[in-house]
Amino acid sequence: MYLCLCKGITDSDIREAGRAGIVMPCQLKEKFGLKDPGCCGRCSKNIQEFAQIAMSVDQTPSPNSVRS
Ligand code: FES
Secondary structure (H helix, E strand, O other): OEEEOOOOEEHHHHHHHHHOOOOOHHHHHHHHOOOOOOOOOOHHHHHHHHHHHHHOOOOOOOHHHOOO
């Protein structure tokens, strides 16, 4: 699902950022260039929602995901 049409950011992009530890609104704005000229600013209003999505991912790798 697209969360930002200007940048083509999807919810899975936000989750991926969350897994990389990028969870704060300012970090997300920086990573996805949401302060750049040309952005409409619409999704910046929902940045808290982005942060919640990013924080909802489990950042600690599960033991089951480790492959030898
Ligand atoms: S919808 Fe994200 S900057 Fe326009």
